[in-house]
Amino acid sequence: MKKTQDTCLITVRKLYPxxxxxxxxxxxxxxxNPNKIIHSSINQLAEDLEVADSTVFxxxxxxxxxxxxxxxxxxxxxxxxxxxxxxEKVNExxxxxxxxxxxxxxxxxxxxxxxxxxxxxxxxxxxDTIINAESVEFFGSGGSSIIALDAYHKLVRTGLKVHAxxxxxxxxxxxxxxxxxxxxxxxxxxxSSKDILHILNVVKxxxxxxxxxxxxxxxxxxxxxxxxxxxxxxxxxxxxxxLSSRIAQLTLIDVLYVNILIKRGNEGKDALxxxxxxxxxxxx
Numbered sequence: 001m002k003k004t005q006d007t008c009l010i011t012v013r014k015l016y017p018x019x020x021x022x023x024x025x026x027x028x029x030x031x032x033n034p035n036k037i038i039h040s041s042i043n044q045l046a047e048d049l050e051v052a053d054s055t056v057f058x059x060x061x062x063x064x065x066x067x068x069x070x071x072x073x074x075x076x077x078x079x080x081x082x083x084x085x086x087x088e089k090v091n092e093x094x095x096x097x098x099x100x101x102x103x104x105x106x107x108x109x110x111x112x113x114x115x116x117x118x119x120x121x122x123x124x125x126x127x128d129t130i131i132n133a134e135s136v137e138f139f140g141s142g143g144s145s146i147i148a149l150d151a152y153h154k155l156v157r158t159g160l161k162v163h164a165x166x167x168x169x170x171x172x173x174x175x176x177x178x179x180x181x182x183x184x185x186x187x188x189x190x191x192s193s194k195d196i197l198h199i200l201n202v203v204k205x206x207x208x209x210x211x212x213x214x215x216x217x218x219x220x221x222x223x224x225x226x227x228x229x230x231x232x233x234x235x236x237x238x239x240x241x242x243l244s245s246r247i248a249q250l251t252l253i254d255v256l257y258v259n260i261l262i263k264r265g266n267e268g269k270d271a272l273x274x275x276x277x278x279x280x281x282x283x284x
Contacts (some may be wrong), residue, residue, distance in 0.1 A: 007074070007078050008030075008063070008065075008071060008074045008075045008078060009030070009031065009034065009075070009078060010113055010116050010117065010232065011063045011064060012027050012030055012031060012063060013031070013117050013217070013230070013232055014116060014117040015027075015062070015063060016217040017119070017217055017228065017230075019062075022051060022055060023059055023062065025049055025051070026045075026049060026051070026055070026056060026059045027059075029045070029048070029049055030075075034075055034078070037072060037075055038072050038075055038076040042056050042057065042068040045068075056068060089102075090102055090103075106244065107244070107247045110231075110232065110233050110244050110245070110247050110248050111247060111248055111251050113232035113233075113248075114230070114231045114232045114233075114248040114251065114252070116232075117230055117232055118229075118230075118252075118255075119229075119230075122227055122228065122229060123229065123255070123256075123259075125227050126211050126227045126229060126256060127256060127259045127260055127263060129183050129209050129211065129226075129227060130155070130160065130183055130185070130211070130256065130260060131160070131260055131263060131264065133160075133181065133182050133183035133208075133209065134161065134179070134181040134182055135161045135162075135163065135178070135181075135182045135183075136155065136160060136161065136162045136163070136182070136183045136184075136185065137162075137163050137164070137174055137175065137178060137182065137183070137184050137185070137203075138151045138152055138162065138163070138164040138184075138185045138187065139164075139171055139175070139184060139185065139186050139187065139196060139199050140164075140186070140187040140188065140196070141168065141188065141193045141195040141196050142193070143189075143243075143246065144187040144188050144189065144193075144196075144249070145164075145166045146246075147187045147213075147246065147249045147250060147253065148164045148166075148185075148187050149164050149166065150250060150253060151164065151185065151187070151253045151256075151257075152164035154253060154254070154257040155256070155257055155260065156275070157257075157261070157271060157272050157275050158257065158260050158261050158264055158268050158271055158272070159264065159267055159268060159270070159271025159272075159274075160260070160264075168195050168199075171195075171199050172198070172199060172202055175199045175202040175203045175206070176202055176206070177206075178203055178206040178208040179206055179207065179208060180206065180207035180208060180209075181208075182206070182208040182209070183208060183209045183210070183211065184199075184200075184203045184208050184209070184210050184211070185210075185211045185212075185213070186199070186200060186210065186211070186212045186213070186214075186221055186225065187212075187213045187214075187249060188212070188213075188214050188219075188221050189214065189215045189216075189231075189233075189245045189246075189249075190214070190215070190216060190219065191212065191214035191215070191216045191219025191220060191221035191222050192216075192219050192220055192221065193221075196221060197220055197221065197224075200220075200221060200224050200225070204224065209226055209227075210224070210225035210226050210227070211225060211226065211227045211228075211229065212224075212225040212227070212228045212229065213229045213230075213231065213249055213252055213253075214228065214229075214230060214231070215230065215231045215232070215233055215245045215248075217230060229252055231245045231248035231249055231252065232245075232248065233245035233247075233248060
């Protein structure tokens with residue numbers, strides 16, 4: 001199946017971790033002000049960002065365009081009909097069936113967009129780190145704590161020693177007992193939750209390896225861990241970014257689970273068999 005070409009905004013998000021400080025400055029502006037970009041000249045943009053025209057031009061080349069004008073055209077085609085085409089707006093008069101269709105399409109798009117920015121090297125590193133850890137702790141605050149529990153629910157089937165608790169006090173206690181042989185996986189849409197960042201600092205002092213699943217490349221969490229994994233989600237009137245990102249986070253957890261189970265070979269199969277036999281008594 002032929003892979004579709006990444007859009008301008010997706011490309012910027014995808015390459016963001018590899019950008020220099022100046023390139024990230026331009027990228028942040030584009031991501032936050034796409035509508036303003038298509039009505040600005042290269043001189044205006046350079047002046048707003050206090051960089052040289054040539055710097056903006058090189059950035060456009062860096063993300064795969066011949067120049068600023070080519071990037072503007074591509075960007076304009078993406079936002080002519082903003083979220084209606086990608087994450088369709090739900091209207092108060094919509095029928096139950098119409099709302100269902102729009103929500104499904106929005107979720108599908110969120111997963112597809114996240115797939116385009118998955119970094120294979122980082123993903124492989126995350127899989128290897130989790131497998132080689134003596135113990136793995138999943139941390140999440142608020143809605144992300146549910147994702148952390150889902151991660152535990154999946155990875156406990158692999159035979160690895162995994163743990164997850166919801167209460168932040170228990171999380172801090174667990175974090176303080178980690179060692180350099182362990183791995184912590186942080187799940188946070190914003191990457192700037194005070195509870196998660198507090199736990200991050202506690203884990204960092206133990207020397208444990210740290211992985212993050214977040215929507216924001218430029219966040220304290222993504223900058224503080226060893227291996228950041230990113231999701232992509234858009235906000236609509238009735239669906240916040242955090243709500244949409246949940247679907248992508250769950251899917252990334254599935255990706256880690258399947259890769260880990262396959263890589264563990266017979267050990268993984270035996271663990272899965274034991275788990276299935278153990279819960280068989282719960283079925284009628």
